[in-house]
Amino acid sequence: MSTPPEHIPAFIRLRGVSKAYHRGDLVVPVLEEVNLDIGQGTFEAFMGPSGSGKSTLLNLLSGLDRPTTGVVEVGGRDLARLSDQQLSDWRAGHVGFVFQLYNLLPVLTAAENVELPLLLTPLSRTERRDHVAAALEVVGLKHRVNHRPPQMSGGEQQRVAIARAIVTDPDLLIADEPTGDLDRKSAEQVLDLFEELHRALNKTLVMVTHDPHAAERADVVRHLEKGALR
Ligand SMILES: Nc1ncnc2c1ncn2[C@@H]1O[C@H](COP(=O)(O)OP(=O)(O)OP(=O)(O)O)[C@@H](O)[C@H]1O
Numbered sequence: 001m002s003t004p005p006e007h008i009p010a011f012i013r014l015r016g017v018s019k020a021y022h023r024g025d026l027v028v029p030v031l032e033e034v035n036l037d038i039g040q041g042t043f044e045a046f047m048g049p050s051g052s053g054k055s056t057l058l059n060l061l062s063g064l065d066r067p068t069t070g071v072v073e074v075g076g077r078d079l080a081r082l083s084d085q086q087l088s089d090w091r092a093g094h095v096g097f098v099f100q101l102y103n104l105l106p107v108l109t110a111a112e113n114v115e116l117p118l119l120l121t122p123l124s125r126t127e128r129r130d131h132v133a134a135a136l137e138v139v140g141l142k143h144r145v146n147h148r149p150p151q152m153s154g155g156e157q158q159r160v161a162i163a164r165a166i167v168t169d170p171d172l173l174i175a176d177e178p179t180g181d182l183d184r185k186s187a188e189q190v191l192d193l194f195e196e197l198h199r200a201l202n203k204t205l206v207m208v209t210h211d212p213h214a215a216e217r218a219d220v221v222r223h224l225e226k227g228a229l230r
Helices: 054-061 084-094 110-120 125-138 154-166 184-200 212-216
Strands: 010-023 026-039 043-047 069-074 095-099 172-176 204-208 220-225
Touching (some): 010 054, 010 204, 026 204, 043 054, 043 184, 054 069, 054 172, 054 204, 084 095, 095 154, 110 125, 110 154, 125 154, 154 184, 184 204, 184 212
Parallel strands (some): 172 204
Antiparallel strands (some): 010 026
């Protein structure tokens, strides 16, 4: 039996987090006083109407952006204490990103796309090749190593993108509408993979989705409305 989410120690902690954007002289509040604990190794889904602040929240808890006020802690680290360079290094080592439209480079093969995040690490070419092969095996695409994105289905491209997200062995996976562009069968394959990643490899997985079928697969579903958790 899995541990109830409330008994899992928090891996991500947000306290009093607000975010406002500036448009000229206008201050547009997007998130207001968000308090949130996400347990280590859990799979959480965030739902909410367009413009409710879901992507903004993902950007804050993955260190892509900084809050206007409040504290964001991940793995016991207060992200506000990191310089921009430290934050970028932290992201490269600890966070994997999966996007709705895969964001693969069309001229590179699947293996070359997956290798990209490793080019920033001190790993040798042979080590990089081994990591890439292992990541493509996890997503069931060993046979597509030399294919380029235009030669693959949407579902396969998203699995290559997931291989790229996990190749550095991050603790945290962030997925923004990962099934938004996929048919039902490919979406289910992607969700199966997410479940496996967080169950077998203990990855913490935070997903934004509009799809109730996708949200159903998460341990916890949260709803954002007008910048606040409901
Ligand atoms: N860089 C930015 N500058 C100014 N306003 C922004 C910026 N990013 C987002 N916003 C505004 O913040 C609000 C929330 O945007 P956000 O992308 O977080 O919502 P969302 O819930 O993810 O929406 P969707 O489901 O449509 O992707 C929107 O009104 C958006 O226009």
